[in-house]
Amino acid sequence: MSAPTAQAVSQAIGLGKHVNGPAGGLTILAGLDLEIGAGEAVAILGASGSGKSTLLGLLAGLDDATAGEVWLCGQRIADLDEDGRAELRSGRVGFVFQNFQLLPTLTARENILLPLELTGTAGAVRRADEALERVGLTARAGHYPRQLSGGEQQRVAIARAYAPRPAVLFADEPTGNLDQVTGEHIIDLLLDLRRDAGAALVLVTHDLRLAERCDRRLAMENGRLK
Amino acid sequence: MTTQPWRITLRLLRQDWRSGELYLLSAALILTVASITAVGFFTDRVEATMDRQGSELIAADLAVESSSSLPDTFQAESDRMGLVSARTLEFRSVVVADRGPQLVQIKAVDPAYPLRGQLRLRDGFDSPDRTIAAGPPAGEVWVESRLLRLLDIGIGDPLGVGDTQLRIGAILSDEPAQGGGFFNLAPRVLMNRTDLEATQLIGPASRVTHRLLLAGDARTIADIKPWLTARLPPNASLVDAREARPEFAAAVDRAARFLRLATLVTLLVAGAAIALASHRLVERQTDAVAVMRCLGAPRHLLMRVFVLRLVLFGLIASLLGCLLGWLGQAGLVAALSGWFPSDLPSPSLAPILVGVATGMIALLGFAVPPLVQLAKVSPLRALRRDLGTPRTSAALTLAAAGLALSLLIFWQADNFALAWKLLAGVLGALVSLIGAVLLLVRLAGGLAGRSRGVWRLGLAALARRPSGAVLQIAGFGIGILALLLLAVVRVDLLRAWQDSLPVNAPNYFLINIQPHEVEPLRAFLRERDIDENELYPMIRGRLIRIAGREVKPTEYENPRAERLATREFNLSYGEKPQPDNRIVAGDWWPDAKAPPQFSVEQGIAETLGIKLGDELVFWVSGHEVSGPVTSLREVKWDSFNVNFFVSASPALLGNEPATFITSFHLSADRESVIPELTRRFPSVTPLDVDAILKQVRQVIDRGVLAVEYVFLFTLIAGLLVMYAGIQASLEDRRVEHGILRTLGAGRRALLSSLAVEFTAAGLLAGLLASVFAETTGWLLAEQLFELEFSFNPTLWLIGVFGSGLLIGLAGTLATYPLLIRPPLQTLRRAG
Incomplete structure (x- = not known):
């Protein structure tokens, strides 16, 4: 097992995930090595069930690997408990989900404020408003998610992900629930913001056109990267 | 990491409220507190009023009674205290x-x-x-x-x-x-x-x-009591308004028991609503928590935020509940202005403290276990919805709810026996309810396999989510149980209470009837169609020894015992016990020839320390008569029938000189019989107890009204639980219906399957609730209120079919909006 690379924001070494179900054991990931450098945009492509989302969860420290190790922002995930991992993610890791995952009880601005308040960031409201402006939704600041279209919801989610200025952003099928035109806009926004913030982007998708706009493309098949 | 739990808490709380997520939980909590405080405020005032009515019986709030002149210091002290x-x-x-x-x-x-x-x-x-x-x-x-x-x-x-x-x-x-x-x-x-x-x-x-x-005012009266007690001369005693008349005290005591019971039932039912509402809240918050965990919120921060949020919410809801409780009692008092004296004493503020404390205990006991689970939500759920909601530990839930319930029941019941019975009853009912629901759900699953179309869909829906169905049917069951108990208590128990003092309860007593007058008097009453009770012999006797011990008034610390020990008893004898007496220990003598023995009323036996088997010696007509105590009796003093503390077998007192006593009911328009009677039987003394009878009846009527009012809260709590039960499965249903409609299921078919499912759940809940309601009613009547209880077949009919209809209709109507929404919208919302 090799030591992590100093410049990598996220690295997987010999990563494996095996689950036991009623129908017997199932290997989702096996012997996977991956390194994502600072500011790099990496697309992980693959068919449904190929293990893309599992890999994303492991890289972000949301799940435990059954083999190998994961490093995130210079920390070995296995060395940290649940709260330690949360603290590690706090302010350093952003997420964009396929289902947007905005808190339905909070307005657009309050959704963006949430991670800033969790990290106790000074000038949180100003930062949230800047993020809203950056995604072009200043006028929608007081709207609740249910009052926004799918594209608008995803823009709020992107603003929420970038507002704390993370080192790495994980995006799980960010255009999966959107039409083609809206999807294009979202991708533009994701990549522009990544460039501005200098953050790494790990993008899970099965959309080839979207993958082509990233620095590097990795294909997943049967739990392995090709 | 610097965190701002307060800020996040306040923001989330405000948003929770705006989004309506807390409505159900608030309603349940506000209702619990409102019912506790309304009863608290109201009983405060009613008890004070009842005390005042008791006061009317002794013409004062407190009396010092003595066989010799009372020290002037007593009056001086009472003047000084402003009485x-x-x-x-x-x-x-x-x-x-x-x-x-x-x-x-x-x-x-x-x-x-x-x-x-x-x-x-x-x-x-x-x-x-x-x-x-x-x-x-x-x-x-x-x-x-x-x-x-x-x-x-x-x-x-x-x-x-x-x-x-x-x-x-x-x-x-x-x-x-x-x-x-x-x-x-x-x-x-x-x-x-x-x-x-x-x-x-x-x-x-x-x-x-x-x-x-x-x-004077209650506090000063309470203050002077110890002062007087410490200085009472040996031959003096204090007479409290409440001790003035046993029949009056019995009615007040029963009213208080009914009110306490009503509060406890509301507490239990509202507790179920709080638990169900919390369960739903947890389901709806899971995604938000998963996202917050993803964004880096550590568990301890989330826990702090949740606890703060809960405490703040609890305090606000409890205070609102107190306000509602205050309005509730004020409304009742206003509605009953004609019933109470105009200067009804104002309540103390203690019920507010009790209300807030109850609200917090109920919230912590019923809502904390599911909410604690929220902190355990895996952040991975933000990526994978199939991970579901973390399961609440059954042991933790039961332990917390059990602890909160025990605490509240023991505190509110203020009566260990009642609290134990209620707690045992509730636990027993819960265990059997869950067991029965599981069994019935399995049965529904079996039936689903053999049925077709909407029946199959509806019944299978019940069996598919056994834990959800158990929760839902248990919720319905508790709701229906509350409604049925209301019927049992309102109709059956309260009527039994009112009947305990029948319309034609005796309002005249005839005393000093000489033996030779017994037959002519009987004929006199019969000629005038007066349905007289039995004529009982009465012999005066002073108790001088109990089990070999001399009866010395000074040896009794209890003033009542002391009074009893100094006065002459009215003894009687007879072959059979009076019809409204109940033997609680030992046996009544078999016939008139049985050897000399006594039967003693249990209350007085307790006061004087008389036990079964003790030899009692009375001084009767210049000589001693003695016999063992072979039975203890319970006497219904509020029946207004002739009753005796001590009865003897005919062999013991049959030969002693006696006068006779009887009681009968005389309607107001026939009171002219009395002067006629006194002329025919000059030595007989008629006693008119109509005024006391009226006062006791008034207490009962007011008590019944108060209890009915308090049960309104139970009724609302019952409806809330049912609503919570319907809401509990709404999230699952949303997805299910979206899929079924996408697959081509028509609205009508889905609506019918919903109707089948909810009606079946309602029938099951109704059946279980009827069993529990009847059993509870019977237990309460027999064990707690000492009233006659008869099983009520209409209750079963209404319980089972009414519940089927009510829940079938309410459930279908509540879920109907899911059907009119386009399937994609439904699926998207659930996705």
């Missing part, structure tokens, strides 16, 4: 008119008498009653009408009282404090205390009952 006082002296004497002398019971009173209640006077035999809250002026006496008849005199005539002549000013129809027992009452004469000296009737050795009557 109102009046002195009375009561004694037997002979008054004289032209026709001759007559033994009477004289009470000499201060002008301030009565301090509580009013006197009812008449200015002639046929004049209407008028009320007055003052004693007779100097030089005047007010007398009972039978004295006028016995002496053949009228109003305005002089009456010789000792060495002086006093003018008869009015007929005394009713007096709040009739004093003494019901028996041996000669006609009553009320005179002014300042005239007493002129009569020269009272000497140092006279047998006089001196009373110092006191009235």
Whole structure:
């Protein structure tokens, strides 16, 4: 097992995930090595069930690997408990989900404020408003998610992900629930913001056109990267 | 990491409220607190009112009673504390008119008498009653009408009282404090205390009952009690308004028990609603928590935020509940303004503290376990919805709810026996409810396999989510149970209570009936269609030894025991116990020939320390009679039937000289029978207890009304639980219906399957609730209220079918909006 690379924001070494179900054991990931450098945009492509989302969860420290190790922002995930991992993610890791995952009880601005308040960031409201402006939704600041279209919801989610200025952003099928035109806009926004913030982007998708706009493309098949 | 849990808490709380997520939980919590505080405020006032009515029976809030003159310091201290006082002296004497002398019971009173209640006077035999809250002026006496008849005199005539002549000013129809027992009452004469000296009737050795009557606010009365108790002379005792009449105390006690029970039932039902609402809240918050965990919120921060959020929410909801409770009791008091005296005492603020504490305990007990689980939500759920909601530990849920329930029940019940029974009942009911629901859900699953179409879909929906179905049906069951219990208590138990004092309860007692008058009197009553009760022999006797120990009044610390030990008992004998008596220990004698033995009323046995098997020795007619105690009886003092503390077998007292006593009901329009009776049987004394009877009936009626009102809260809690039950499965249903509709299921088919599912759940819940309601009703009637309970078949019909219909309809209507929404929208919302 090799030591992590100093410049990598996220690295997987010999990563494996095996689950036991009623129908017997199932290997989702096996012997996977991956390194994502600072500011790099990496697309992980693959068919449904190929293990893309599992890999994303492991890289972000949301799940435990059954083999190998994961490093995130210079920390070995296995060395940290649940709260330690949360603290590690706090302010350093952003997420964009396929289902947007905005808190339905909070307005657009309050959704963006949430991670800033969790990290106790000074000038949180100003930062949230800047993020809203950056995604072009200043006028929608007081709207609740249910009052926004799918594209608008995803823009709020992107603003929420970038507002704390993370080192790495994980995006799980960010255009999966959107039409083609809206999807294009979202991708533009994701990549522009990544460039501005200098953050790494790990993008899970099965959309080839979207993958082509990233620095590097990795294909997943049967739990392995090709 | 610097965190701002307060800020996040406040933001989330505000948003929770705006989004409506907390409505159900708030409603359940506010209702719990409102019911507790409304009952708290209301009972505070009702009990004070009832005490005041008790006060009317002794014409004061507190009385010091003594066989010798009372120390002046007593009056001085009561004056100092700001209490109102009046002195009375009561004694037997002979008054004289032209026709001759007559033994009477004289009470000499201060002008301030009565301090509580009013006197009812008449200015002639046929004049209407008028009320007055003052004693007779100097030089005047007010007398009972039978004295006028016995002496053949009228109003305005002089009456010789000792060495002086006093003018008869009015007929005394009713007096709040009739004093003494019901028996041996000669006609009553009320005179002014300042005239007493002129009569020269009272000497140092006279047998006089001196009373110092006191009235004032409850706190001062409570304050002076210990002061007086510490200084009471050996032959004096305190008479509390509540101890004034056992039959009155029994009615007040029952009312209090009903009210406490009503509060507890509301608490239990609302607790179920809180638990269900929390469960739903957790389901709806899971995604948000997963996202927050993803964004880096550590567990301890989330826990702090949740606890703060819960405590803040609990405090706000509890205070709102207190406000509602206050309005609730004020509304009731306003609605019943005609029933209560105008100066109903205001409640204390203690119920607010009790309400807030109850709200917090209920919230922590029922809502914390599911909410604690929220902190355990895996952040991975933000990526994978199939991970579901973390399961709440059943042990933790039960332990927390059990602890909160026990705490609240023991605290609120204020009665260990009641609390234990209720707690055991609730736990037993819960375990059997869950067991029965599981069994029935399995049965529904089996039926689903054999049915078709909408039936299959509906029944399978029940069986598919066993834990959800258990929760839902248990919720419905508790809701329906609350409604049925309401019916049982409202209709059956309260009616049984009212029936315990039937409309034709005896309102006249006849005493001093000589043995040779028994048969002619019976014939006299029969000729006038008066349905008399049995005539019972009555023998006076003083208790001198219990199990070989001398009965010394000074050895009893309990003032009641001391009083009982000093006075003569009215003993009776008979072959059978009185119909409303219940043997609670030992056995009644088999027949008239049984060896000498006693049966003692259990309350007095407890007070005097008499146990089964103890040898009692009474001093009767100049000699000792003795026998063992072979049974203890429970007596319904509020039945107004003739009853005795001590009864003996005929072999023991059958040969002693006795007078007889009976009681009967006489309607108001037939009161002319009484003068006729006194003329035919001059030595027989009729006693009119109508006024006391009316007061007790009033207490019962007011109590019933209060209980019904308090049960309104239970009713709302029951409906809330059912609503929570329907809401509990809404999230699952959203997805299910979206999919089914996408697959081509028509609205009508889905609606029918919903109707089948909810109706089946309603029928099951109704069946279980009916079983529990009847059992609870029976247990409560027999064990707690000592009332006759009869099983009610209509309750079963209404319980089962009404529940099926109600829940079928409500559930279908509540879920209907899911069906009219386009399937994609439904699926998207759930996705």
